[in-house]
Every structure is written in C-alpha cells, then in structure tokens.
Amino acid sequence: MAAANAMTEGQSRGDRGTVGDLLLEIKGLRIEGQSEDVWHEIVKGVDLTLHRGEVLGLIGESGAGKSTIGLAAMGYARPGCRISAGSIVFDGVDMAKLSEAEKRKIWGRRVAYVAQSAAASFNPAHKLIDQYVEAPSWHHVLSAQDAKRQAVDLFRRLQLPDPESIGDRYPHQVSGGQLQRAMTAMAMACRPDLLIFDEPTTALDVTTQIEVLAAIKDVVRQSHTAAIYISHDLAVVAQMADRIMVLRYGNLVEEAPTRQMLSNPQQAYTKSLWAVRSLRKQEEASENVQLRVDHVDAAYGGAIKVLHDVELTVPRGRTVAVVGESGSGKSTLARVITGLLPPTKGAVMFNGTALPPSIRNRSKELLRRVQMIYQMPDTALNPRRRVRDILGRPLEHQMGLRGAQRDQRIVELLKMIELDERFLDRLPSELSGGQKQRICIARALAVNPELIICDEVTSALDQIVAEEILKLLMRLQKELKVSYLYITHDLATVKAIADQVVVMFQGRVVQSGLRSQVLAPPHHPYTAKLLSSVPEMDPDWLDGLLARRRQPA
Amino acid sequence: MSAEPEQAGGTMPTVDALAPATTADAVALPRRRTALQSAWRLLKTAPPTAWFGMLVLGAYFIVSIFAPLIAPYGEADIVGDQFAPWSSQFVFGTDQLGRDMLSRLIFGARNTIGIAVLTTAVSFSIGGTLGMLAAVLGGWVDQVLARLVDVLMAIPQLIFALVLLVIFGPSITNLILIIAVLDSTRVFRLTRAVAMNVVVQDFVEAARLQGEKIAWIMGREILPNILPPLVAEFGLRFCFVFLTIAALSFLGLGIQPPTADWGSMVRENSTLINYGDITPLLPAGAIALLTVAVNFVVDWFLHKTSGLKE
Numbered sequence: 001m002a003a004a005n006a007m008t009e010g011q012s013r014g015d016r017g018t019v020g021d022l023l024l025e026i027k028g029l030r031i032e033g034q035s036e037d038v039w040h041e042i043v044k045g046v047d048l049t050l051h052r053g054e055v056l057g058l059i060g061e062s063g064a065g066k067s068t069i070g071l072a073a074m075g076y077a078r079p080g081c082r083i084s085a086g087s088i089v090f091d092g093v094d095m096a097k098l099s100e101a102e103k104r105k106i107w108g109r110r111v112a113y114v115a116q117s118a119a120a121s122f123n124p125a126h127k128l129i130d131q132y133v134e135a136p137s138w139h140h141v142l143s144a145q146d147a148k149r150q151a152v153d154l155f156r157r158l159q160l161p162d163p164e165s166i167g168d169r170y171p172h173q174v175s176g177g178q179l180q181r182a183m184t185a186m187a188m189a190c191r192p193d194l195l196i197f198d199e200p201t202t203a204l205d206v207t208t209q210i211e212v213l214a215a216i217k218d219v220v221r222q223s224h225t226a227a228i229y230i231s232h233d234l235a236v237v238a239q240m241a242d243r244i245m246v247l248r249y250g251n252l253v254e255e256a257p258t259r260q261m262l263s264n265p266q267q268a269y270t271k272s273l274w275a276v277r278s279l280r281k282q283e284e285a286s287e288n289v290q291l292r293v294d295h296v297d298a299a300y301g302g303a304i305k306v307l308h309d310v311e312l313t314v315p316r317g318r319t320v321a322v323v324g325e326s327g328s329g330k331s332t333l334a335r336v337i338t339g340l341l342p343p344t345k346g347a348v349m350f351n352g353t354a355l356p357p358s359i360r361n362r363s364k365e366l367l368r369r370v371q372m373i374y375q376m377p378d379t380a381l382n383p384r385r386r387v388r389d390i391l392g393r394p395l396e397h398q399m400g401l402r403g404a405q406r407d408q409r410i411v412e413l414l415k416m417i418e419l420d421e422r423f424l425d426r427l428p429s430e431l432s433g434g435q436k437q438r439i440c441i442a443r444a445l446a447v448n449p450e451l452i453i454c455d456e457v458t459s460a461l462d463q464i465v466a467e468e469i470l471k472l473l474m475r476l477q478k479e480l481k482v483s484y485l486y487i488t489h490d491l492a493t494v495k496a497i498a499d500q501v502v503v504m505f506q507g508r509v510v511q512s513g514l515r516s517q518v519l520a521p522p523h524h525p526y527t528a529k530l531l532s533s534v535p536e537m538d539p540d541w542l543d544g545l546l547a548r549r550r551q552p553a
Numbered sequence: 554m555s556a557e558p559e560q561a562g563g564t565m566p567t568v569d570a571l572a573p574a575t576t577a578d579a580v581a582l583p584r585r586r587t588a589l590q591s592a593w594r595l596l597k598t599a600p601p602t603a604w605f606g607m608l609v610l611g612a613y614f615i616v617s618i619f620a621p622l623i624a625p626y627g628e629a630d631i632v633g634d635q636f637a638p639w640s641s642q643f644v645f646g647t648d649q650l651g652r653d654m655l656s657r658l659i660f661g662a663r664n665t666i667g668i669a670v671l672t673t674a675v676s677f678s679i680g681g682t683l684g685m686l687a688a689v690l691g692g693w694v695d696q697v698l699a700r701l702v703d704v705l706m707a708i709p710q711l712i713f714a715l716v717l718l719v720i721f722g723p724s725i726t727n728l729i730l731i732i733a734v735l736d737s738t739r740v741f742r743l744t745r746a747v748a749m750n751v752v753v754q755d756f757v758e759a760a761r762l763q764g765e766k767i768a769w770i771m772g773r774e775i776l777p778n779i780l781p782p783l784v785a786e787f788g789l790r791f792c793f794v795f796l797t798i799a800a801l802s803f804l805g806l807g808i809q810p811p812t813a814d815w816g817s818m819v820r821e822n823s824t825l826i827n828y829g830d831i832t833p834l835l836p837a838g839a840i841a842l843l844t845v846a847v848n849f850v851v852d853w854f855l856h857k858t859s860g861l862k863e
Binding site for chain 2: 380382384
C-alpha cells in the first residue's frame with residue numbers, strides 16, 4: 001500500500017491511501033494504572049478498527065476507559081499508566097513498540113489530539129497563529145509562511161470570525177467556543193490521518209456547542225480524515241460518529257453503526273443509557289410562595305452590573321429551574337439569595353419577610369433555612385475531612401445534636417441519600433463523583449432546610465450518575481417538601497425536574513412561568529434558540545437544524 | 554478524566570438502579586492503614602540524603618534532651634586551664650575561661666536548638682494566623698497587614714534585630730519575640746498565598762453559609778489543607794532562625810554568657826584559629842551540619858507534598 005511510503009517519506013504527503021482503507025487496528029489492548037504501589041487494569045482487552053474517512057464514537061460513563069483508549073490510539077499512556085498488552089497498528093506500524101522519538105515524529109503530523117479544555121491546552125503567552133504554525137514547521141511539512149496561509153483557510157472553514165486576523169489574538173482574547181475551534185484547526189494543521197477528539201464540547205454551553213460541533217463535522221467530512229470522537233453525551237456522539245462503541249469498566253459493551261445502535265441497542269447497559277433522557281416530572285402549580293426575588297439589581301465591585309431587575313418566585317415544595325447560557329447571571333442570582341452578594345436594588349423575600357441583604361446580618365436560623373449545593377462536588381467538600389465530620393458539623397452547629405444522637409442522625413442522612421455507614425470514615429478522595437454529590441446533598445439536608453439552591457449540580461457528572469442524582473432530589477422533595485431553585489444550562493434536566501422555568505439572558509429574565517408554558521410555543525426568541533440547541537438522539541438532527549437555521553436568514 | 558486510576562479506597566462508580574446493584578454491595582471495605590504503617594511506608598521511600606538528615610536530627614535532639622547526662626562536665630564549670638589543648642581529660646580542650654569545650658558543645662545544642670524551635674513556633678503562630686486572617690477576610694484587613702509586612706521586610710532583618718535588641722535589652726524572651734516577629738513576615742506571605750487558593754473553594758463558602766465563625770473556618774477548613782507547605786517551610790525557617798540567633802550571639806547580642814551557645818562559642822574562641830587550632834570550627838561545624846540535615850529532610854518532604862515525580 002502507498003501508506004507504507006507515507007510513513008517514511010515526508011514529501012509524498014499527497015499519497016495518502018483512499019477512503020475505506022484500514023487505518024488503525026487495535027487488538028487486545030490492556031492498560032494498567034498505578035495507585036499506591038498496585039497496578040490494576042483500566043482497559044481490559046479492547047479491540048478497535050478504524051478505516052480512513054470514518055468517525056468512530058467512544059461513549060461510556062467516567063471510568064469507562066474512553067480517554068485512555070483514545071490516547072492509546074496514539075501510542076501514549078498517561079503518567080502512572082502503562083500499556084501492558086496488545087498491539088496498536090497504525091497504518092502498518094505498531095505504535096506500542098515505537099520509541100518515544102519515533103512516536104514524536106507521528107504525533108501532530110499524522111495523529112493529532114483535541115483536548116477537552118482548550119483554555120488549559122493553549123499557552124496563554126503566545127498568539128494563536130504562532131501556536132498553530134509550530135507543528136507544521138517542526139515536522140517540516142510546511143514553511144511558516146505556507147502554514148499561516150493555510151491557517152486562514154482552515155479558520156474560515158471552521159467559521160471563526162475574522163479568519164485573516166483572529167490568529168493574531170492571544171487565547172484569552174477569544175471565546176471558549178472559538179478557542180475549541182482554533183484547537184481543532186491546530187490539530188488539522190499537518191493534515192493528519194487520524195484526529196482524536198476527547199470531549200471537545202463538554203465544557204461549552206448548548207448554544208456554543210452547536211457551533212463547534214457543526215464546524216468540526218464539516219471540516220472532518222471535507223478532508224476525509226478519520227476520527228475518534230470521545231464523549232459521554234450520546235446525543236452529541238450520534239451527530240458525529242458513523243459507528244459507536246459503548247464502553248464500561250474498561251470493557252467493550254456493544255459496537256454497531258450509529259443508526260443501528262440508536263434504533264436497536266442490544267445490551268441492557270446500552271438500553272439504560274438510552275433511557276436516561278426519558279425522566280419527566282409531573283408538573284404541579286402552587287400559589288404558596290416561599291421565596292420571592294423582588295426586582296433585584298446586582299453588581300460586582302459596584303461597577304459591573306450583572307443582574308437587571310430580576311424577579312422570580314419559588315413556590316413551597318416546588319422546583320424552579322433557572323436556565324441560561326454561561327454569563328447570563330444565574331450564579332450571581334444564587335449569590336444574591338444566599339447573601340454573599342448584597343443586591344444594589346430590590347430585596348429577597350423569604351416566607352413573606354425581607355431577608356437581610358448581607359450574610360453577616362442573617363441569623364443562624366435564617367441561614368439554616370436556605371442551603372446550597374454546588375456544581376463541582378470536588379471543591380465543595382473539604383478534602384481533609386471525613387464524611388462523619390462533614391455531616392456531623394452542621395448537626396452540632398445548627399441543630400445542637402451531640403454524641404450518639406448526632407451519629408444516629410448521620411447514619412439516617414446517609415441512608416436517605418442511598419449510602420450507608422460504611423462511608424462514615426471515608427475522605428472525599430475515596431468517593432466517586434456521584435457519591436460526593438450525594439454527600440453534598442446530605443450536608444444540605446442535615447439542617448432541615450426549606451429551600452435548597454442547586455447550582456448546576458449534575459453538569460459535572462456523566463449522564464447515568466446525573467440521572468440518579470436527579471431522581472434522588474425528586475424523591476427527597478416529595479418526602480421532605482423542600483423547595484429547589486435549580487440553576488442549569490441543560491434543558492434536558494429542566495424537563496426532568498422543573499415545575500416552573502425562568503429563562504435568563506444577559507442578566508435579565510426574558511421568560512418565566514410553568515414549565516409547560518415556557519417550553520411550548522410561542523417562545524421568546526432566546527428560549528427558542530436554547531431549546532433548539534439541545535442535541536437530540538437522531539443522527540440527522542444537527543444537519544437538519546443547521547439547514548433550518550440557514551433558511552430564514 | 555475518565556482514565557483516573559481508581560483509588561485504593563474502593564471507589565466504585567455509583568450504583569445505578571437500572572443495572573443489578575451487585576458491585577457496591579459486594580465490595581468489602583479495605584482495612585484502613587494505621588498511622589504507624591503509613592509512616593513506615595513513607596520512610597521506606599525516603600532517599601539516602603533524607604535518611605542522613607533524619608539521623609543527624611535525631612542525634613541532635615537526643616543530645617539536647619539528655620545533655621546533663623551526656624556531658625562530662627557542667628555547662629559553666631571552670632574545670633581546667635584556659636585554652637587547654639585536646640587531651641583524654643578534655644576531649645576538645647577548654648575555652649578561654651577553662652570550661653570544657655565538649656560539655657559546652659552539648660549544652661549549646663540544647664540552648665540553641667531549643668530557642669530556635671521556640672522562636673520558629675512563635676513566628677508561625679503569628680504569621681500563620683495573620684496570613685489566614687488576611688486570606689479569609691480580604692479587603693482592608695488584608696491591605697493593612699500586607700503593607701505592614703512590606704514595611705517590616707524593607708528593613709534588613711539582622712540589622713533591625715540588632716537595633717531592637719539594643720533598645721529592649723538582650724534577654725532570651727526579647728530575643729525570641731524579636732526574631733519571631735521579624736521572621737513571621739515571611740510566614741505571613743506564604744500562608745496568605747496558599748490560603749488564598751483554598752479560600753476560593755466552594756467548601757469554604759459552604760461553611761460560611763452554615764454560619765461558621767472565622768476561627769472555625771481558619772482552623773478546620775483551611776489549615777488542614779495548607780499544612781504540607783507550612784510544615785516544609787517550618788523546617789527552612791528553623792534553619793534561618795537558628796543562623797540568625799547564632800549570628801546575633803557571635804555579635805554579642807544573642808544568648809548571653811555564661812549560657813553555652815554555638816554562635817558565641819565561635820566568637821570567644823576565634824583567636825585559636827591564629828594558632829592553627831580548629832576548635833572554634835567545631836561549633837561552626839555543628840551549626841552547618843544541622844542546617845544541611847534540616848534542608849535534606851525538608852527537600853524530601855517538599856518533593857513528596859508537591860507531587861513531583863522523580
């Protein structure tokens with residue numbers, strides 16, 4: 001095959017084999033990770049084949065080994081990991097047996113990697129274009145001049161604004177979505193045979209995600225590059241991939257072409273993944289107002305106004321979802337309600353009386369009634385305190401429980417969140433992401449609050465775990481009659497749990513009401529855009545959406 | 554993200570109700586290691602330099618604790634001629650007053666190390682508390698404290714200490730307090746910087762929302778998380794404090810006679826150097842050895858806690 005030449009001959013780059021040829025074949029791949037002094041398997045014998053021009057989707061919950069396999073396709077193992085068995089044949093060469101120097105010649109030139117967080121992957125001290133040019137000139141694929149010219153073309157194809165001049169900006173001068181596209185351009189600079197996308201849109205909000213997905217899809221399709229697309233979001237993978245592999249605990253669960261996989265999943269686990277998005281709450285109206293945010297303005301440092309005349313109510317025992325993209329002021333609203341950021345105008349009414357604007361003037365009793373659960377359970381729990389202390393402290397401090405009484409209540413709380421006393425002496429680092437979030441929920445519940453503010457509590461978790469957490473929250477609401485103010489950018493979550501919806505855009509409430517009213521037409525234009533941006537489980541959805549959006553314009 | 558090796562603590566992915574919930578129930582809790590076991594595991598990985606450092610430190614501490622039992626003569630007893638040479642009676646000879654050099658070296662370990670440890674501890678209490686306070690409260694408290702520290706740091710430490718000691722008189726209490734206050738500026742800066750990273754985390758905000766007091770937030774939420782760099786810094790600061798005390802003693806404003814201490818021993822016997830006698834180098838060597846030993850241990854500890862490989 002001509003492929004063998006391309007390996008050795010840097011010049012014969014045009015001769016790249018044809019679409020449909022076998023490009024990558026992984027057989028019996030086993031990868032081990034080290035923790036303390038023990039090696040244990042993370043990937044337990046996975047086979048994978050990829051042909052030129054094909055996009056393969058890898059999905060699974062966290063810990064399934066998706067990213068590890070993605071990196072292994074480049075012959076790379078993270079520090080603390082090693083490839084213990086199997087072959088990774090990329091275009092006739094076993095990557096697992098190559099030396100570092102030989103692999104470095106292939107990386108960037110023939111195989112390129114797009115990481116989850118573009119912001120963390122770019123060097124903030126260099127202009128985008130300089131970082132783009134680095135790989136092609138280092139590999140002697142193109143001269144710096146040619147590479148720059150080619151970059152403009154790629155930027156244009158990825159629909160970046162000002163393709164001629166955007167390269168002269170520094171990473172902090174472009175938005176997250178643009179940065180992710182710039183990284184895709186960078187990965188494609190040497191026209192690689194294989195691109196590996198590791199959750200490239202997970203950190204972006206829905207409206208931005210669409211733009212990035214569309215750009216990536218377009219460019220991959222045009223250049224007939226083979227790609228491995230890693231994600232935990234099924235609907236996203238369905239848009240991108242020709243074929244899908246479902247992984248769990250380092251094993252392959254199921255593999256099938258996308259359409260077949262969507263219409264007819266075989267394994268019980270795959271079916272359960274598909275069922276996740278079907279969670280729905282029976283909507284209930286209520287007139288019994290618990291919390292009223294009354295025409296609130298708020299600003300940071302007295303200058304940057306973030307909230308403009310925000311008004312909303314939370315009925316007792318109900319869930320109000322606040323939706324909007326990042327920067328819309330959702331989290332600032334939470335800070336105003338908790339008293340961390342006193343409003344510049346307006347008031348927060350709780351059970352009919354105004355709350356003191358600043359947390360300093362609120363009594364312990366008032367603080368008890370409003371609790372908060374955070375987005376990142378990793379930072380919301382003190383890594384040096386054990387579960388017993390994390391839950392015990394609010395019980396002592398707020399409820400005045402001591403000794404055996406307190407311990408008994410801790411176990412009760414653990415049972416409530418579907419854990420048990422075996423977790424008492426664990427540190428947060430010894431819990432999974434879902435378990436950590438459960439502990440956060442228990443900490444909030446410990447003091448019998450009336451209102452819990454949930455700030456994107458499931459967005460850092462993968463879908464199955466997120467679903468469990470949502471179910472738990474709903475069960476607790478039914479049992480304890482607690483109200484939720486649920487902040488999210490994910491409309492699937494809104495459909496699952498909300499009674500009422502408040503849509504925020506640039507610090508203003510643009511629409512609010514019962515869920516059925518807000519989610520049914522006629523929409524506010526921004527609500528419509530948010531709604532239409534939620535990926536659906538249909539491989540044609542993205543193409544259809546883009547076609548529809550283009551038409552009226 | 555998905556490839557993180559699982560913790561040995563048995564972190565299984567959360568039970569999902571849709572699949573049979575066998576995994577989480579079947580896993581027995583692994584036995585937690587005792588503190589002694591994990592300490593031994595840690596020690597086994599220590600490099601030779603760290604071992605050397607720990608052995609030296611161990612020896613110094615034993616000597617200083619049991620000084621009266623080990624030393625052949627009393628601390629300030631005049632037992633022989635002035636500047637007697639090394640002999641079987643006086644292993645390292647005698648000093649300018651005829652006191653046994655070896656005995657004074659042994660008692661010197663006790664005095665100098667004891668005062669240095671005490672001073673470092675005071676310095677950390679002051680600097681650590683204020684540093685955390687500045688990080689937690691922010692605003693004008695932070696500004697005032699930080700500027701005050703800037704002012705103190707702008708004056709050369711040794712000269713400032715000399716001036717203050719002359720003003721207040723060179724008693725041991727004054728010595729400890731003055732060096733501790735001057736040294737706490739560096740501790741303040743470090744504590745404030747590392748505490749800042751912790752303060753912004755959600756669990757601190759969560760504690761505030763629970764109505765926790767500042768003392769509790771500082772002691773329970775922040776301190777445990779910044780302890781490793783502080784412990785490492787404690788070792789280093791100890792060295793500097795030790796050297797400062799030795800330097801002050803050498804200049805005559807530190808530990809006062811007849812108390813034995815290594816800095817003043819160097820000064821009092823320095824004339825011997827002119828006659829080719831290396832005796833004054835012994836206390837100097839003792840200071841150097843201690844400093845090197847502490848640095849070896851701290852280096853290793855820093856490596857461990859900063860998570861650097863190799």
